[in-house]
Amino acid sequence: MYETNYHRPTSTADAVAARNGAEEATYLAGGQTLIPTMKQRLAAPSDLVDLRHVPDLKGVCEDGDLIIIGAMTTHSEVNENDLVTSHVPVLADMAGRIGDPHVRAMGTIGGSVANNDPSADYPAALLGLGASIRTDKREIAAADFFEGMFATALDEGEMIISIAVPKTAHAGWSKFRNPASRYAMAGVLVAKTADGVRVAVTGAGSDGVFRHTAMEQALDADFSADALEGVDTPADDLLTDIHGSAAYRANLVNVMAKRAVANAQG
């Protein structure tokens, strides 16, 4: 690890100030990606602004049809939270299957969303549920937020405050884990929303999370796994690597989508 300056603010204002006060500063959330990357000397921020001691960023509350989740809420907190399990059960289920217990105890929803790893679970959940990301400056719809591999709509220094997730009773999640890393090779979230069925896919796309419109149309007509039989997932835009071809990932997307629908019904 390279040398870095460590900041521990206790308010969002102080955090933003610390972040903007240094040339190559970065926010530190749960550190489950950033710290290992720094230890491998692949990242060298001049300053780390630790958000774990900012009370405003934590906790879950209800706001009409929305569940508001603080950016620094850990995966295990999302998994166990009563509001989430009652009103967005699919999100609790998904959070409970991220990584391993250590990762879930430390990793946060805000950190995961800001990083936008193309194999992370939250991007598919937020896109599929039609959630929005609230920052210290504005509110951004998930569809506009995730811009591609590790790329987001966040401006330099912009901080995620919370995630607003519509209450959703009927939704399902299924993912196929990479045998080595156990990140998603294909993760599909299927949700019945006010605007119709939404299907979001992570892990498989060569440009990060995406919506599967052909599947959405098929499921709008008939919300069943059978309806997905024969729906094409073009392999052209999917990843090929040492773990699997684009064709294999296309198959996984279809299989996981069927299982997600089955989970939503179950």
Add this chain to the structure above:
Amino acid sequence: MAKKDGIGARVLRREDKRFITGAGRYTDDIVLADQAYAAFVRSPYAYAKVNGIDATAAKAMPGVIDVLTGEQLVGDGIGNIICGWTVNSKDGTPMAMGQYRALEPETARYVGQAVAVVIAETQAQAQAAMEAVDVDWEEMPAVMDMEHAISGNAAQLHPEADKNIIFDWEIGNADDVDAALDSAAHVVELDITNNRLVPNALETRAAVATYNKAEDHYTLYTTSQNPHVARLVLSAFYQVAPEHKLRVIAPDVGGGFGSKIYIYPEEIACLWASMKTKRSVKWTSTRTEAFLTDAHGRDHITNAKMAFDADHKIIGFKVDTLANLGAYMSLFSSATPTYLYATLLSGQYNMPAIHANVRAVYTNTVPVDAYRGAGRPEATYLVERMMETAARELGVDATELRRKNFVQSFPHETPVIMTYDAGDFGATLDAAMDHADWKGFPARKAEAARRGKLRGIGMSCYIEACGIAPSQAVGSLGAGVGLWESAEVRVNPVGTFEILTGSHSHGQGHETTFAQLVSDRFGLPIENVAVIHGDTDKVQFGMGTYGSRSGAVGMSAIARALDKVEAKAKAIAAHQLEASVEDIIIEDGAVKVEGTNKQLLWHEVCLGAYTGHNLPEGMEPGLKEGSFYDPVNFTFPAGTYICEVEIDPATGVTDIVAFTAADDFGRVINPMIVEGQVHGGLAQGIGQALLEGTAYDDAGQLLSASFMDYTMPRADDLPSFAISTHETICPNNPLGMKGCGEAGAIGSPPAVINAITDAIDVRELSMPATPAKVWAAIQEAGVAEAAE
């Protein structure tokens, strides 16, 4: 019924208390007062010339003590890294070994090869300066593929090795095999790849070297499976320090699997740097460095043909193998794909004719050497994939085909220079089939099909050669060392024991098992026995631990030394009790005149040996004996493994639903430790078969260089194993032991692949059988619909 703490008792591992409470003392735990840190400058290219190294900026950085290069290393007369076993080509020419230097001054030949080392006050300062060393690289096209390497169209990586072929070696009789193939009723042919593996011991390699100016003496703490061999090689060949001025200590070592046999560039460089800088120098490998520099395992491609007569008896076996040795020859790299591989191609079967041709090849990859099983997994994989495929093509029961061809009488001489001394292959086959409920498989398959799963079953009947090895025999085959083992037994005046052994424990539980020999023989509590290993200043000599040799060879040496202790103690007791030595027995911690109530307690005899007040005429005082035990033959553990799988045709995921192992390891000293060895071996073998894929790109970058991309077996990848042992006693060593350390890794891969190919009804499937690969095979075979 085993005696408490004696042979056959399930004694809990004494060493585990310190390991599981964090009190183990590993090389990285050693902290010396004047310790500095080494960081290695490594090649980012698979094949590149070093046109110059500018360390000016690095040397000026904070805390930097020195930057040392390959040019300086060569200038100081540090010798080239050796290969300890000379293998000749079939035309009689010696192997074409290229120069291998601890720090390469001219040409880097794999990504990660060290060309310079920075020594600094702290690890962070060393790393920072390492990045500031400016190497003028001239990248050249990498030679990655073995077929391409030998084609004549690839760059020649070492001037010594024409077409990158190190040797073109053969064993057996080619004419006999060709005649058998010509006259055969059936010939089975397969092209088989044995995948490259990265060992990944939990503890990465580490070294702390220190030079004592006052005494002109060196000490090296290092992660070694054989510290005496390390000392010998460091002094006699690398000339870093004279043997009598060098102490090598291998303290607690967290796993080796072969990868810590070798004396690597980093250990040499640390020792050399400690003399150059007059500082203690520490280096601890990162996991990335471990992927890039620890000797890899396996990596063969083979064409095999097996000939059967009309009665389905094997009449010939022809094997043509390309063995990838990587960019340089590692210490035992020549023996692994030859004498440890082709000599096991007869498997458990009568084969009248065998011929194997092995060409060893240089490529721009990490050097390849022995890894748990070392040649024998590659042989077993071939034989057992061939047998299974033959049965399917002949339309006969795979178990009956094996049984029909089993070696039934012993000793049995194979056409590939091995003499099997004892075994009962039918017994382990029967036991495995019984425990696996082989007969019930069709019903289980039908039930799985109703759930949409493809269920398959496969077996493997393996044999291996352990207890390496008779020194004269291996010497005649090119080994540079003898493969005996030594032991010293020191009995203290109070009657406690110190067993000093040349074997090295890095997970095997020697501190427990070796002590059980003393408990068993003298009836003493195991707490009265200390087992000491891993320090060249304490232990007289040793060849170390690999090839499942610590039991059959290491413990044989202890048994021989204990014989001498027992004889001397009995002579003392007979003298003092005025009895005939033939009437003296030792039991329950007492030395007794059999059939009388006359006895001395054990510690009384020991004290008597040291006071010397009342010893037989002419006897020297003291009670300390040693043995250098040289085995008379290899040992031959064997057994049958049965794997049962269920495959999800939608995703290609293989679930191992049952795994049965029936092993014959000869006499078992501690069944619990043996079971642990089998569990670990099976995990590694199943890892090779299902999970562990080493991948390079065309430019020679290791794509699978972290646990994010290299799939290590995890607990939830494995079933609960059903294992049992069936003893046929080895007739050639004092304890009747054969060895158990590698069997699991040797026997399991073909059982897994035979099961998967059975489930999805395909002929060939390469390891690792990842979900992606199995799914693709299912699509090709069109069996998915059949299951639904």
